[in-house]
Amino acid sequence: MEKAIQVKGLQKSYKQHHVLKGVDLEVEKGSIFALLGSNGAGKTTTVKILATLLKPDGGTAAVNGFDVTTSPENVRWSISLTGQFAAVDEILTGRENLIMIARLRHLKNPRHVADDLLKRFGLTGAADRKVSTYSGGMRRRLDIAMSLIGNPQLIFLDEPTTGLDPEARIGVWNVVQELADSGTTVFLTTQYLEEAEQLADQIAILHEGRIIVSGTFEELRKQFPPAKVEYIEKQPTLEEIFLAIIGKKEEK
Amino acid sequence: METTKNHFFSDMSVMLGRSMRHITRSMDTIITVCLTPIAMMLLFVYVFGGAIKVGTDNYVNYLLPGILLIAIATGISYTAYRLFMDMQRGIFERFNSMPIARSAALWGHVLTSLVANAISVAVIILVALVMGFRSTAGILSWLAVAGILALFTLALTWIAVIAGLSAKSVDGASAFSYPIIFLPFISSAFVPTESMPPVVRAFAENQPVTAIVDALRALLSGQQVGTNLWIALAWCVGIMLVAYIFAMRVYKKRV
Ligand SMILES: Nc1ncnc2c1ncn2[C@@H]1O[C@H](COP(=O)(O)OP(=O)(O)OP(=O)(O)O)[C@@H](O)[C@H]1O
Ligand SMILES: [Mg+2]
Numbered sequence: 001m002e003k004a005i006q007v008k009g010l011q012k013s014y015k016q017h018h019v020l021k022g023v024d025l026e027v028e029k030g031s032i033f034a035l036l037g038s039n040g041a042g043k044t045t046t047v048k049i050l051a052t053l054l055k056p057d058g059g060t061a062a063v064n065g066f067d068v069t070t071s072p073e074n075v076r077w078s079i080s081l082t083g084q085f086a087a088v089d090e091i092l093t094g095r096e097n098l099i100m101i102a103r104l105r106h107l108k109n110p111r112h113v114a115d116d117l118l119k120r121f122g123l124t125g126a127a128d129r130k131v132s133t134y135s136g137g138m139r140r141r142l143d144i145a146m147s148l149i150g151n152p153q154l155i156f157l158d159e160p161t162t163g164l165d166p167e168a169r170i171g172v173w174n175v176v177q178e179l180a181d182s183g184t185t186v187f188l189t190t191q192y193l194e195e196a197e198q199l200a201d202q203i204a205i206l207h208e209g210r211i212i213v214s215g216t217f218e219e220l221r222k223q224f225p226p227a228k229v230e231y232i233e234k235q236p237t238l239e240e241i242f243l244a245i246i247g248k249k250e251e252k
Numbered sequence: 253m254e255t256t257k258n259h260f261f262s263d264m265s266v267m268l269g270r271s272m273r274h275i276t277r278s279m280d281t282i283i284t285v286c287l288t289p290i291a292m293m294l295l296f297v298y299v300f301g302g303a304i305k306v307g308t309d310n311y312v313n314y315l316l317p318g319i320l321l322i323a324i325a326t327g328i329s330y331t332a333y334r335l336f337m338d339m340q341r342g343i344f345e346r347f348n349s350m351p352i353a354r355s356a357a358l359w360g361h362v363l364t365s366l367v368a369n370a371i372s373v374a375v376i377i378l379v380a381l382v383m384g385f386r387s388t389a390g391i392l393s394w395l396a397v398a399g400i401l402a403l404f405t406l407a408l409t410w411i412a413v414i415a416g417l418s419a420k421s422v423d424g425a426s427a428f429s430y431p432i433i434f435l436p437f438i439s440s441a442f443v444p445t446e447s448m449p450p451v452v453r454a455f456a457e458n459q460p461v462t463a464i465v466d467a468l469r470a471l472l473s474g475q476q477v478g479t480n481l482w483i484a485l486a487w488c489v490g491i492m493l494v495a496y497i498f499a500m501r502v503y504k505k506r507v
Contacts, residue, residue: 051349073351081349087342091274103266104352106259130277146346 002029004064004154004185005050011058012045019045021209022059027187027202029153032180034200035189041206043189044084047158050187051081064153080152084159084189086143090132094123094142097131098149105150117145122171137168144175155179157188161195173198260353267360274334275368281330285372289323290379296442297383304443312385316377317468318441321461322433323376324369324405328412329429331365335416336425339506358413358503365409366402373401388474396481397471403488404464408432410495417502435461460487 005027012020019042027033037043048054050063052072060067066074081087089097095114102110118124121141131139140160147155157176161169176186176199190196196203197217204214213220275282293315296304301311308314338344338357347357377385389397411428419425436442438452439461445453456462467484470477 053345053348076349076351079349081346083342083345085342087346089270089343090341091277092270096273100266100270101346101350104263104347104350106262 004029006062009059010056010061012056023211025204025211029185030183031201032186032199034196034203035206036196037206043206044158047156051156052076078153080147081156082144082147086139088131088139088143093128093130095127097146101146101149113149121145136163140164154185159189260356263352263356264359267357268363271360271364282372285327286375288326289319289376293319306444312380312383316380316385317465318436320373321436323372325429325432327369327372328365328408329426331409332412332416332425335361336419362409366405369405387472389472393471397468400484407488407492410492410499413499414502417506439465441465463487
């Protein structure tokens with residue numbers, strides 16, 4: 001299997017603060033990879049290094065076969081980043097944001113691309129409103145839509161579902177699944193085990209600067225004490241209840 | 253393989269379009285930029301004007317070049333502000349992770365600054381016309397005036413870029429412009445330098461604003477500009493180049 005990402009011994013410090021102490025990971029082309037970790041574990045730092053926004057202090061990282069420090073430009077041609085905090089232009093409208101990115105990706109028909117994405121993400125009604133009037137969920141959807149423009153081989157999603165309601169979260173999950181089905185590699189970070197369970201082919205947990213476990217969900221489940229497993233299984237049920245109530249309301 | 257260099261101009265035009273939209277959607281910043289210089293012009297012409305002897309009967313004519321420079325110095329503090337805010341926002345992170353010519357975003361801001369300042373300069377000239385400003389300058393002289401003002405704007409804009417890129421807070425990003433706004437007061441902008449005490453006069457006569465103001469004034473009143481034009485141009489180009497080199501260095505470090 002070809003590798004979309006290969007990371008070996010990745011190190012990063014902010015002044016005295018040693019955040020990444022030798023991270024090793026590999027992501028296969030066309031798969032969904034979930035990086036899990038608590039607040040401050042270094043997930044965003046890892047993503048930023050892989051997306052060429054930060055320079056690592058040590059170790060190597062290759063994305064789609066290109067080294068992030070020696071050929072960042074080649075890396076940028078093959079990726080797209082949805083950062084942890086929505087990277088949208090508040091003063092422009094949703095449509096203008098999409099057209100802007102399509103033009104920066106030098107696509108033939110920016111307006112057409114924008115219209116398609118607006119429809120796909122349920123933003124057609126709000127397309128010509130300033131983004132500053134959008135709700136958090138709408139902003140996130142626009143943000144992800146902007147990252148899909150130009151069909152990059154690999155998409156980074158840093159906590160794509162944090163702050164979304166269960167329905168919107170499932171919407172994002174569907175998008176991620178569609179991306180993977182069409183051959184795009186997805187590298188996502190999350191704090192929710194259930195999200196990793198739902199989506200990921202491979203899961204890695206980042207803790208105290210290193211990957212402490214990695215594997216498929218089944219492989220991970222075996223390593224966790226039963227109590228935790230029970231907690232994991234409860235989450236979807238709560239969600240199901242919530243969705244059932246919402247669903248009933250809408251039927252009325 | 254495609255490279256980002258091939259797309260520099262198209263990328264930059266997208267960036268320019270973006271920040272121009274920012275400006276047209278917050279016209280209040282342009283109005284704010286115009287207000288103080290216009291108020292100053294009113295104050296100097298109708299309050300102090302009677303007491304100031306400059307050797308011409310039309311004080312608005314005398315005053316306008318300095319007022320325009322003050323307006324530009326105020327205007328570029330918004331450039332620093334806009335750049336600073338952009339760097340804080342996620343959108344710059346997105347641009348930086350995309351295959352875009354690295355400095356396209358910066359040039360977008362610089363050109364926007366040029367357009368925004370041109371608008372406020374035009375507004376102030378209109379107000380001055382109402383207040384009695386008259387010029388005998390021909391097309392060529394007006395073009396020269398526009399050229400000097402554009403160079404002055406560019407020079408200050410690159411200083412603003414350094415401030416916007418290296419500031420730690422919003423206030424810091426715009427505070428750098430206060431000394432620049434103050435420079436015209438210690439120049440020939442409001443009163444002839446001959447009326448100043450020797451030390452102040454020495455400073456006033458050798459700082460860039462005096463040369464620029466004198467050149468503009470001569471051009472607008474249809475007189476010979478002489479060496480002032482070249483001194484003014486040298487100052488503008490010199491400041492612009494130095495500021496540009498520093499700004500690019502800061503920018504490379506940031507991204
Ligand atoms: N620019 C910075 N300067 C100094 N310290 C930083 C900087 N960015 C991150 N850190 C520190 O590095 C550590 C890892 O941060 P990072 O953002 O990568 O964590 P994270 O796993 O993404 O957390 P979260 O789940 O909260 O998003 C944190 O302790 C953070 O305080
Ligand atoms: Mg994070």
